[in-house]
Amino acid sequence: MxxxxxxxxxxxxxxxxxxxxxxxxxxxxxxxxxxxxxxxVAFDLVNGKTAFELFNRRSKANFVKNAYGIISDRLQKVPGKPFRVLADVGEVTILPPEYAHQIRNDERFSFTKAAYRWFYAHLPGMEGFEAGTNETHLMKLIARHQLTHQLTKVTKPVSDECVAALQDLYTEEEEWHQVTVREVNLKIMARVTSRIFLGEELCRNPDWLKVTSTYSVVAFRAVEELRKWPTLLHPVVMWFLPNCTAARGLVKQTRDIITPVLQKRRGMKAQAAATGDKVVFNDAISWLEAVAEEKSVRYDPACAQLSLSTAALHSTTDFFTQVTLDIAKDPSLIDALRAEIITVLGNGTWTKNSLYNLKLMDSVLKESQRLKPIAIASMRRYTEEDVTLEDGSSVPKDSLTLVSAHRHWDEAFYKNPHSFDGYRFFNMRQQPGLENKSQLVSATVDHMGFGFGLHACPGRFFASEEIKITLAHMLMNYDLRTIAGCDLSPRQHGFSLLANPTAKLEIRKRSNTQDF
Known part of the structure; x- marks a missing residue:
């Protein structure tokens, strides 16, 4: 056999x-x-579904509630090693902070494609995200040139609108009264940013103010709605989801508001040119027209304004709200800030130098942003090919990646990292070699409130000026104090860390004021 x-x-x-x-x-x-x-090499997935689960819903929902804890726990147990998480947006590779220098200017990690995929910018209603994520980079050019190198031209309009907005929204009431801080600050920032982006004719237009203050909230909620559905169904379900429908309506309203203004201006310019004259407008409508013509690119004027509004208003309102809540807890810090404002701006003149010399205010703002950045991870990217890192590990093609911002709360980099110290960066600024790093607009791996690297927030110089001017006017004209028992703690949602939207303070108009 x-x-x-x-x-x-x-x-x-x-x-x-x-x-x-x-x-x-x-x-x-x-x-x-x-x-x-x-x-x-596929990095460890730290919050995947169990063997008996068919879907990832539980893992994603848990991450939305406890992203900070999940990331912190992993970094403590396995420090310095990348890993993957199941977030509401899908699978994301988390790189520890020390990897930031490796990818900061690496074109294989695409900034625009990451934002495009993160916010579904290809869908109707998401045009406010699309204009800021396409490859023409008009938004970035505007932020880097007109909103950075020509700051002196916009300082007075910002200041003037701050005064008017505070009078209308914080009121002239000299008795203590309660305000929901984010709600009122959103309206203030909507007017201030609109003064720069759209000019005096539209910055107080109630229809535009409603659109600009509503769109970012509605659009982000629409993104959250879409994330609950498989990607293949997005082109179908978007027509039925409430916030997706509302977002499309706001895009239409934006076009209805912006288009007539743009047509009127083009007509005025044509008439002036025919007689050898010139009409100049110093706002983002005009800047976008000029840059688009110079670069020979097409753009959607209405959606470009939505993009500017979404990028500036959402983050700036959150930042200003958080610092308002932070300083309200410390009356002595408010007194010190007022003394600095009087010393620096005693002659009533806003200049680049006077803004620079508000060093305590700069420190307070940077500390507020350190303790509560707008996200617990930064540098959102999308890999366009397999990328081998310096340690030999690889990030596969088509991966969404983020860099953890956990150095913000690391004892190795900040003493008492979970405590607010308004003088932290003021004191650091006195140390040789740390003068620049300690300034609000400096983007470092230890402080990624404005991101880091090539795609660090290009509008941070304007945002810094806008908030300093608004805060100075607010402190010189109003008293503020906390309310016993009112929760002022931030709210976490996935990667986002947001100022408490329901937090209230008491405010009143000061009887002896000094304005600028």
Whole structure:
């Protein structure tokens, strides 16, 4: 029996020798490829579904509620090693802070494609995200040039609108009264940013103010709605989801408001040119027109304004709200800030130098942003190819990646990192070698409130000026204090860390005021 089996096997091998040789060659090639060209190593998934779960809903929902805890726990247990999480947006690779320098200017990590995928910018209603994530970079050019290098031209309009907005929204009431801080600050910032982006004719237009203060909230909620559905169904369900529908309506309203203004201005410019005159407007409507013409690119004026509004208003309101809540807890800090404002701005003149010399205010703002940045991870990117990192590990193609901002709360970088110290960066600024790093607009791995690297927030210089001017006017004209039992703590939602939207303070108009 055994001999028959051996004979049969030999016969089989002889008859199939060419095929077997080919199979062995193919197998050897596979082994060689695996050895010489290993596939990207998949990082650990720290919050995946269990063996008995069919879907990822539980993991994603838990991450939305406890993202900070999940990321912190992993970084403590396995420091310095990348890992993956299941977030509401899907699978995301988290890089520890020390990897920020590696990817900060690496074009294989795409900023625009990450934002495009994160916010579904290709869908109707999401045009406010699309204009800021396409490859023409008009928004970035505006932020880096007109909103940075020409700050002196917008300082007075910002100041004038701050005064008017505070009078209308914080009121002239000299008795203590309660305000929901984020709600009132959103309206103030909507007017101030609109004064710069749209000019005096529209910055107090109630229809535009409603759109600009509503769109970012509605659009972010629409994104959250879409994330609950499979990607393949997005083009269908978007027509039925409430916030997606509302977002499309706001886009239409924006076009209805912006288009007539743009047409009127083009007509005025044409008439002036015919007589050899020139009409100049110093706002983002005009800037976008000029840059688009200079770069020979097409753009959607209405959606460009939505993009500017979404980028500036959402983050700036959150920042200003948080610092308002922070300083309200410390009356002595308010007194010190007022003394600095009087010293620096005693002559009533807003200049680049006077803004620079508000060093305590700069420190307070940077500390507020350190303790509560707008997100617990920064530098959102999308890999366009397999990327091998310096330690030999690889990030696969088509991966969404973020860099953890956990150095913000790391004892190795900040003493008492979970405590608010308004003088922290003021004191650091006195130390040789730390003068620049300690300023609000400096983006470092230890402080990524404005991001880091090539795509650090290009509008941070304008945001810094806008908030300083608004805070100075507010402190010189109003008293503020906390309310016993009122929760002022931030709210976490996935990667976002937001100023408490329901937090209230008591305010009153000061009887002896000094304005600028």
């Amino acid at each position: 055994l001999s028959d089996i051996i004979l049969t096997s030999k016969s089989f091998l002889r008859s199939h020798e060419p095929q077997i040789s080919l199979l062995l060659l193919f197998a050897s090639l596979i082994v060689t490829y695996i050895v010489l060209y290993p596939k990207p």
